[in-house]
Amino acid sequence: MKFKILREDLLTPLQHVIGAVEKRQTLPALANVLIKLNENQLTITATDLEIEMVSVIRQMMDATGEITLPARKLLDICKSLPDESMINISVDGDKATIQSGRSRFTLATLPASDFPSLDEISSVHEFTIPQATLRSLMEKTAFSMAQQDVRYYLNGLMLEVGGGILRAVATDGHRLAYCEKNIDDDLIDSKQVIIPRKGVGELLRLLADSDDEIKVILGNNHIQCEMSDQRFTSKLIDGRFPDYTRVIPAEEGNTVIIEREMLKQALARTSILSNEKYRGIRIILGPNLLKLQAQNPDQEEADVEVEIDYDGHPLEVGFNVNYMLEVLNTSKNDVVRMIIKDANSSCLMQFPDDEECKYVIMPMRL
Numbered sequence: 001m002k003f004k005i006l007r008e009d010l011l012t013p014l015q016h017v018i019g020a021v022e023k024r025q026t027l028p029a030l031a032n033v034l035i036k037l038n039e040n041q042l043t044i045t046a047t048d049l050e051i052e053m054v055s056v057i058r059q060m061m062d063a064t065g066e067i068t069l070p071a072r073k074l075l076d077i078c079k080s081l082p083d084e085s086m087i088n089i090s091v092d093g094d095k096a097t098i099q100s101g102r103s104r105f106t107l108a109t110l111p112a113s114d115f116p117s118l119d120e121i122s123s124v125h126e127f128t129i130p131q132a133t134l135r136s137l138m139e140k141t142a143f144s145m146a147q148q149d150v151r152y153y154l155n156g157l158m159l160e161v162g163g164g165i166l167r168a169v170a171t172d173g174h175r176l177a178y179c180e181k182n183i184d185d186d187l188i189d190s191k192q193v194i195i196p197r198k199g200v201g202e203l204l205r206l207l208a209d210s211d212d213e214i215k216v217i218l219g220n221n222h223i224q225c226e227m228s229d230q231r232f233t234s235k236l237i238d239g240r241f242p243d244y245t246r247v248i249p250a251e252e253g254n255t256v257i258i259e260r261e262m263l264k265q266a267l268a269r270t271s272i273l274s275n276e277k278y279r280g281i282r283i284i285l286g287p288n289l290l291k292l293q294a295q296n297p298d299q300e301e302a303d304v305e306v307e308i309d310y311d312g313h314p315l316e317v318g319f320n321v322n323y324m325l326e327v328l329n330t331s332k333n334d335v336v337r338m339i340i341k342d343a344n345s346s347c348l349m350q351f352p353d354d355e356e357c358k359y360v361i362m363p364m365r366l
Contacts, residue, residue, distance in 0.1 A: 001065035002090040003037060005057070007100070010087060011078040013055030014071075016230060017046040019202045020053040021071040029114040032068035036112070037061050045115070046071060051199050052118045053206075054231040066112040067091050074098075077105055118233055121222040127161060127185040128213045131227070135207040137168040140179045140330045140357050142200050146172035153239030157200045161218070162190030169244045175323045176247050177330075179357040193218055194241055199234030206232055248358055249348050253341035254285060254312035260336045260351075263290075264328045266304045270294045271321040273302040279322045280364045285315040285340075294321070295366075317343045318366035324349070327359040 017033060025031055025048070034045040042057040081087065081100050088099045091109060098105040138157060146154035149172065160167040167180040195203070203225060207214070217224040225232045270281050274294040284291040288310055294302040317340060324347075328336060333351035340347050349359040 001037065001063050001067060002088070003042070003061055003063045004086055004088045005042070005059075007078055007081050007083065007085045007087055009057055009059070011075075013044050013057055013229075014075045014078060016055045016206060017044055017053040018071060018075055019205060020046040020048050020051050022048045023072075027114075027116065029068055029110050029116065031070060031072075032110055032115065033071045033074065034066065034068050034112055034115045036066040037064050039064065045117075047116060047118065048198075049116060049118070050196065050235050051202060052231075052233040053202065054233075056229045056231075058229065065091070067096065068110045068112055068115050069096055070107055073107060118222065118235070121217060121219040121224050121233065123217050124219055125161065125187055125191050126215060126217040127166075127183060127187070128215050129166065129181075129183050130211045131207045131214045132209050132211060133181050133183070134166075134214060134216070135204065135209060137166065137179050137181055138200060138204055138207075141168040141170045141177040142204065143326050143330070144170040144172060144175050144177035144359075145197055145200065147197070149173070153194055153237055153241055156194040156196045156237045158192060158194050158241040158244075159223075160190055160192045161185060162187050169241070171242065171244065171247070174320065174362050176244060176360040177327075177357075178244060178248060178359070181356065191218055192241060193223055194237040194239060195223055195234055196237050199223075199232075203232055203234070206230060247346075248360055249339070249341065249346055251339055251348065251350075253339045253345065254310075254315055256285065256290065256308060256310055256312075256338045256340075257335055257352075258290065258306070258308050258338070260328055260331065260333055262306060263336060264325065266290075266292055266306050267321050267325055267328075270302045270304045271325070273300045274321055278364070279320050280318050280366045281321045282316060282318050282366055283340075285310060285312065287311065287314075315340060315343060317345075317347075318364040319347060319361055320364060323361045327361070330357070330359075 036043040044055045085100045090097050096107045096109050158169045166183045215226040270292040275296050282293040290306045290308045292304045331351045337350045347361045
C-alpha cells in the first residue's frame with residue numbers, strides 16, 4: 001500500500017482524532033490510528049473503546065487498503081515537517097516508511113484486523129442543530145460536572161431533548177448548571193442521555209462556533225455526532241440523572257442585580273484569603289451594600305464591600321467562591337442577578353440577557 005498526501009491534509013484530521021488515543025492502554029492497537037484508503041477518500045479512526053473519532057479526507061487516492069500506525073509518533077512526525085511538504089507513505093509487511101524531502105522514518109504497524117470498533121449504534125432519535133448552539137449549551141454547563149464521584153451518573157453531562165427543546169444539565173451535588181435552547185425537533189416524549197466527561201471534552205474540541213449543522217444520533221448506549229468530514233461516537237453513562245427540576249429554586253426571594261465584572265473582581269479579591277481547601281466566603285447583604293468576607297486557618301481575613309441597589313431583608317450566607325466565579329465566567333453579560341431566599345437556601349444566578357440558563361449553588365456552613 002502506497003500513497004502520498006500533503007502535510008496539512010494529514011495533520012489536521014490527526015489532530016482531530018488524537019484525543020481518543022489513550023497514553024496508557026490495555027490493547028496495543030489502541031495506541032494506533034486506523035487508516036483506510038479507497039479511491040476517493042482517506043479515513044482516520046481512533047478509539048479508546050469508550051469514544052471513537054473519525055476524520056475523512058476527501059481526495060483522489062492512488063491506492064486502496066487499510067493499516068494501523070502509531071498515532072502520536074505519526075502526529076509528531078507531521079508536526080516536525082515543513083509547511084506544504086509532501087508526505088509519501090508506503091507499507092510493506094509490518095513496517096511503514098514515511099518519507100518527505102530528505103527525511104525518512106520507519107514505523108512499526110499492526111494489522112487493521114487488530115483494531116477494535118465500537119458497537120454499531122441503533123438510533124432511537126436523531127436531530128440536527130447548529131454547531132454553535134450545541135457548543136454554547138455544553139460550554140455553559142460542562143464546568144459543573146463531577147470529577148470521579150462514586151455517583152458515576154454525575155461524572156458527565158446530561159442532554160435531554162423533547163418538545164422542541166434541547167437541555168443540558170450538569171451537577172456535582174454542590175452546584176448545578178442548566179441551559180436550554182429551542183431546536184427544530186418534533187419529539188413529544190423526552191429522551192435523556194448522559195455523556196461521560198471525556199466525551200464532553202472531545203466533542204467540545206470538535207465543535208466549531210459556526211452555523212454549520214451537526215447531526216446528533218441518540219441510541220440506547222451511544223451518542224453519535226456527524227459533521228461534514230468528522231464523526232464522533234461515545235458510549236453513554238448507564239444511570240438515572242437526578243431530577244434537576246427539584247433543585248432549581250423558584251425565582252423569588254431576596255434579589256441582587258449587580259455588574260458582573262464588579263462582582264467578579266470583588267469575589268477574586270476576597271478569595272485570596274479564603275480557606276484553600278474549602279474556598280468558602282461569607283456574603284452579607286444589607287441596605288444598598290454587599291459585603292464579602294473570608295477567613296483562613298492562619299486567622300487572616302479579607303473584607304470587601306460593594307455598593308449595590310438592594311432594599312431586601314438583611315442576609316448572611318456562605319458559598320464556595322470558585323463556584324460563583326465559574327458561573328460569572330460563562331457569560332459576557334454586563335449584569336448578573338442573584339436570588340437568595342434565606343440563609344439556608346441555595347443561590348440562583350442568572351443573566352438577564354440569557355434567561356434560558358440557570359445556575360444553582362448550595363450554601364456552605366462557615
